[in-house]
Amino acid sequence: MGTNAWSEADVPDQTGRVAVVTGANTGLGFETARVLAQRGASVVLAVRSFDKGKQAADRIAAVAPGADVTVQELDLSSLTSIRTAAAELAAAHPRIDLLINNAGVMYPPYSKTVDGFELQFGTNHLGHFALTGLLLPQVLATPGSRVVTVSSIGHRLRASIHFDDLQWERKYHKVDAYGQSKLANLMFTYALDRRFVGAGAPARALAAHPGGSNTDLIRNLPRPVRLVGKALVPLVAQSAARGALPSLRAATDPAAEGGQYYGPGGFGELRGLPEVVGSSAQSKDETLQERLWTVSEELTGVTYSV
Secondary structure, eight states: OOTTOOOGGGOOOOTTOEEEEETTTSHHHHHHHHHHHHTTOEEEEEESOHHHHHHHHHHHHHHSTTOEEEEEEOOTTOHHHHHHHHHHHHHHOSOOSEEEEOOOOOSOOSOBOTTSOBHHIIIIIIIHHHHHHHTHHHHHTSTTOEEEEEOOGGGGSSOOOOTTSTTOOSOOOHHHHHHHHHHHHHHHHHHHHHHHHHTTOSOEEEEEOOOTTOGGGGTTSOHHHHHHHHHHHHHHOOOHHHHTHHHHHHHHOTTOOTTOEEEEOSGGGSSSSEEEOOOOTGGGOHHHHHHHHHHHHHHHOOOOOO
């Protein structure tokens, strides 16, 4: 089997492992959680709506009889909710093998989180930064544990970290703001893995992106472009189950290494089976990564023990 022929069937047995997946009630997160549960993991669906999480757990139980699936209420746009959820997760699970930072918002009208952060940066990056930091003792208690954060090809689109206006208070552009949040996801992954290696920790950090499986990309474009886009979606996009494969490979492939970034291997990384892909030069800038890390600790009040 070539390295690119990796599919759901290649996910190893996950019996005895605990996996926490954010945003797992729908789409990519649901498919990721479903496969892990089918492979025997104890899966926690960390979701904003408990009721929707319960419905998702029931759907997984229908295809994975006997699966151990629980629901954890988590609103990544609220630091209070994140702290509560992290405390409850730590109490229920002394060790966490897989933390999959999957949840995200994309291209919303301008709004702020309860803590005053621009919604995309606050949810996609700062929320996951805080959650990971708070769950670090449980992750580090588990040899072979992994933190997988979901980025996007959007990390290349007009993307930079706007340190002079992180919360887009001067002028908001939803595409730029999304790009900033997804670039931040990658910078966080690389900086976290560097810390794990430096501390000799038993954990590794990896990133993934789903390619063109998110058709919301075209929702807020001008109407003529949107109509053309709708016609093209079947050609360039792939199903949520396919889009979840890069996350699953980063989380479970024994050959995957810390600091790697997985995405679809086809044209433009829009579709195809998962393989290691490259990221922008900016995402690998260690000076920018460390500046973002410092700001993220200041904004969230969460500091890391590594």
